[in-house]
Amino acid sequence: MKLSSVQMDAMQELGNIGxxxxxxxLSQLLSSTVEMSVPKIMTVDIAxxxxxxxxxxxxxxxxxxxxxxxxxxxxxxxxxxxxAVHLTNTMLGLTDPDRPLSEMDESALxxxxxxxASAFLxxxxxxxxxVMIPSPPALTIDMAHAxxxxxxxxxxxxxxxxxxxxxxxxxxxxxxxxDIIMMPETSTLKMFVERLDNLMKPI
Amino acid sequence: xxxxxxxxxxxxxxxxxxxxxxxxxxxxxxxGSCIGLAIxxxxxxxxxxxxxxxxxxxxxxxxxxxxxxxAVPLLLNTLSNMGCHKSSLVVKMAGGACMFEYFGNNLNIGxxxxxxxxxxxxxxxxxxxxxxxxxxxxxxxxxYPEDDGKVTVRSADGAAHEI
Numbered sequence: 001m002k003l004s005s006v007q008m009d010a011m012q013e014l015g016n017i018g019x020x021x022x023x024x025x026l027s028q029l030l031s032s033t034v035e036m037s038v039p040k041i042m043t044v045d046i047a048x049x050x051x052x053x054x055x056x057x058x059x060x061x062x063x064x065x066x067x068x069x070x071x072x073x074x075x076x077x078x079x080x081x082x083x084a085v086h087l088t089n090t091m092l093g094l095t096d097p098d099r100p101l102s103e104m105d106e107s108a109l110x111x112x113x114x115x116x117a118s119a120f121l122x123x124x125x126x127x128x129x130x131v132m133i134p135s136p137p138a139l140t141i142d143m144a145h146a147x148x149x150x151x152x153x154x155x156x157x158x159x160x161x162x163x164x165x166x167x168x169x170x171x172x173x174x175x176x177x178x179d180i181i182m183m184p185e186t187s188t189l190k191m192f193v194e195r196l197d198n199l200m201k202p203i
Numbered sequence: 204x205x206x207x208x209x210x211x212x213x214x215x216x217x218x219x220x221x222x223x224x225x226x227x228x229x230x231x232x233x234x235g236s237c238i239g240l241a242i243x244x245x246x247x248x249x250x251x252x253x254x255x256x257x258x259x260x261x262x263x264x265x266x267x268x269x270x271x272x273x274a275v276p277l278l279l280n281t282l283s284n285m286g287c288h289k290s291s292l293v294v295k296m297a298g299g300a301c302m303f304e305y306f307g308n309n310l311n312i313g314x315x316x317x318x319x320x321x322x323x324x325x326x327x328x329x330x331x332x333x334x335x336x337x338x339x340x341x342x343x344x345x346x347y348p349e350d351d352g353k354v355t356v357r358s359a360d361g362a363a364h365e366i
Contacts, residue, residue: 046218047218047220050216050232054232054233055233055343062306142339142341142359143235145235146233146234146235146300146341146342147341149233149234149235149236150302152219153236153237153257154306154312160220160265160266
């Protein structure tokens with residue numbers, strides 16, 4: 001679906017609020033400053049997905065959007081393999097940046113993803129006025145493109161394009177670079193836009 | 204050996220639902236539940252590769268490479284139009300993983316993709332000479348028609364091997 005520039009601005013603001021809450025929780029978790037980029041809204045043709053997400057190894061904590069919309073799409077906490085080790089090292093009090101990831105790291109990553117996705121969705125839901133909750137998490141540490149492709153293949157609606165809302169969250173002190181990505185179903189996106197259009201109407 | 208020559212050429216990247224025919228190296232990166240299907244003609248030393256996402260087209264015709272039931276005939280017809288014969292085709296496929304067991308547990312799109320490819324090939328009396336499908340891991344697949352139709356598969360840990 002095509003968004004007008006006003007709708008794009010509104011969606012960007014939605015991403016901004018969600019990501020800001022996620023950044024705050026990450027900052028508290030790490031007791032360190034976390035900065036965020038301007039949220040990006042990308043309409044990506046599935047044939048060109050590889051231009052945006054490569055086959056590098058990364059950790060992805062994935063949640064389905066649930067609540068008032070039963071299968072609303074996905075929210076994904078994306079972190080490169082390298083940053084994932086930096087993150088769990090900081091959380092677990094370890095120092096070796098080249099160690100392999102263990103089960104404990106996996107639990108820590110899932111926990112961080114959980115907290116961030118919940119913060120993002122809570123904030124977004126408050127603005128939109130409907131309940132959005134994350135499903136139980138699924139973690140994969142594998143080729144990023146393969147993970148995203150698998151999610152796109154199992155979306156409810158048959159699509160040739162996906163809309164990605166992506167915000168980069170980074171922590172200089174601990175050299176952690178991550179993204180929080182929302183990939184809504186078209187029907188969810190329509191609902192978002194409808195609600196946001198209503199919010200901007202004069203009384 | 205033609206190996207050094209073909210490996211120096213930049214591969215044609217085949218995105219989801221796309222396909223390519225020719226003698227240049229071709230590559231489909233980061234296959235999860237998707238399938239990379241490579242068909243090589245031993246006699247003509249050309250080949251075709253497609254990046255399939257879903258098993259059934261259900262009547263959609265806009266992107267035939269996206270669905271197993273239309274992608275296989277698409278490649279076969281294209282190769283046939285170029286004068287290739289069934290008897291000289293070598294077929295290899297990789298992908299069809301199930302990376303998220305929790306989601307879409309009743310779907311297992313990867314497995315259904317692979318099954319559909321096998322079924323449509325069987326209808327055309329063509330057998331698969333090598334496949335690496337299923338499991339939980341992503342794969343990047345490269346196809347080198349000029350190198351006797353060599354197909355390599357690489358996983359996230361970086362190890363590439365020929366199938």
